[in-house]
Amino acid sequence: MSEVTDFIALDVETANADFGSICSIGLVHFRAGEVFKSLTILVDPEDDFDPVNIGIHGIRPEDVAGKPTMARVFPVISAALQDTAIVHHSPFDRTALTRAAGKYGTGGLPCTWLDSLQVARRTWTGFRDDGGYGLANLARAFGIQFKHHDAAEDARAAGLVLLRAMSDGGVTLQQWVDELGYESTATSKPLRRTKPSYATKCAQSGAATGPLAGETILFTGALQIHRAEAARAAAAAGCDVVDSISRKVTILVVGDQDLRFTRGQEKSSKHRKAEEMITRGHAMRIVGETDFMAMVSG
Structure with missing residues (x-):
């Protein structure tokens, strides 16, 4: 990639707890530090809707009836995201797209990913003991108004959090991409099948760094x-x-x-x-x- 100055913020919602069941994608293009355009795509997940998920984002089966599946959506957004920096808040959105790509055999998105949650943790130290680094808590702290769990709104808020971190920390987008960026992938290591264990006590502290630090x-x-x-x-x-x-x-x-x-x-x-x-x-x-x-x- 050439020098990165603009980016697209992305968020997804799922029909159930399976990350491959994407039912909505929000894309917000940031240009020169401002929102340039926004797009929401409703998707038929070809899967069941869990009442818990409906309660979170409000999307119901009838809302996606007749909408394209990810098999049709991936080629469209892949062309739009070619060689682009994609900003997402937490690993969940990237993982969901990876799972959906594997489900439909479409391959990964040809872009570089940047997790605004990791950027926030490295920019501000006080939120770990003050509500955490979730999108809603950060938005509240910085006066960002948005409708939580609306994909495009969440994407916009993630992009604004990143811009605030760049300003407060004096770090450019290119520098964050160089430090934390990673390429998309549609594959994951195969699971090793072993006898399940329920009794094992597993409590332990996490490493100070890593993609899930603070969780x-x-x-x-x-x-x-x-x-x-x-x-x-x-x-x-x-x-x-x-x-x-x-x-x-x-x-x-x-x-x-x-x-x-x-x-x-x-x-x-x-x-x-x-x-x-x-x-x-x-x-x-x-x-x-x-x-x-x-x-x-x-």
Whole structure:
């Protein structure tokens, strides 16, 4: 890439806890430090909608009926994002697009990604103990008005947070891309199938740096990799790992088969408790094991 001065902020919403179930994409083009244009794309995820997700973003199956699938959307946005800096807040949006690309065999987006959450953590030290680095808390602190969980609105807020960080920290977009940027990928390492373990205590502190630094993670359900191995991977990526559900938890990782009610099985108590906390406004994401592995393997 040549010198990076402009960027596109991006956010996605999903129909359920499977990151590949994208139902909305928001794209906001920033040019010369200002919003140039904005676009929202509704997507048919070809998947079920979970009431928890509907409660978060308000998108229902009838809203996406007849809309294009990601198989059609990817070629369009791929051309628009060629050799572009894409700003996203947290690894979830990049991981969702990676999962959707794998689902439809379309390949990754030809761009460089920059996580505004990581930029914020390196720019301002005070938010870790003052509400955290979630988009809503940062926007509130900086007077950014937006409608949370509307994809284009979230993307715009992420871009404005980045601009504020560039101003406060005196760091250019190119410098942030050089330090934290990474290329898109549509592949992830295969899961290693081992006997699931439920009893292992996994609590440990995360590394000071890493793509998930500052997050607190909890595992529940039957994982295909050993729980202790998953915990080590999370800690290496920067997560603090805990063994019980609380308001400190920002990521709950569940077995892929436990993302929905299937074959009469019920979600774990931790899973149900997390959904209750989310509906009450707690900033937590429920992540399937495959998505978790994509996040920590980068």
